Amino acid sequence: MLTVNMLDAKTSLSKLVDAVENGSESEIVIARNGKPAAKLVPIDVPPRKKRRLGLLAGKYPPMDFEAFQAMDAEIEATFLLGSKET
Template identity: 65%
Template sequence: MAQVNMLDAKTHLSRLVDAIERGEETEVIIARNGKPAARLVPIETKPDVSKRLGLLAGKYPDMSLEEFNEHDAEIEALFKGKDDEGW
């Protein structure tokens, strides 16, 4: 934890923020007339849960590869535009 006076904080704000972002400092205390007045700390970010693997684990029954591929011919026919008559 570093402590800087107000003038140094104003002069070197970019460097102080860079040190916080890189993790070199966990917090910087900004002092006025030698007394702590403010704290510069990193913003806590929430983890990106949109790409979390296994989110639906256990919610659907297990299925074999054969069961998964069971309807491939029907799906292929739908994409190719063929109906039961074969055109």
């Protein structure tokens, strides 16, 4: 555990944060007039969840390119239903 006085902490804050962030220091105590005033510690970040690929595999029927293109007219009609062409 590293202890740093307030003036040194002000002038080298980014270095102190880097030290805590990369794990070279587990915590840093900032002292005022020789007495501990604050503690700089890393934030606990939960590990990122793994993404599952193919989650919807088999839930929808297979569609070939021609069937996909055939849906264009239906989709266009849905979006243009309320609008008038000029």
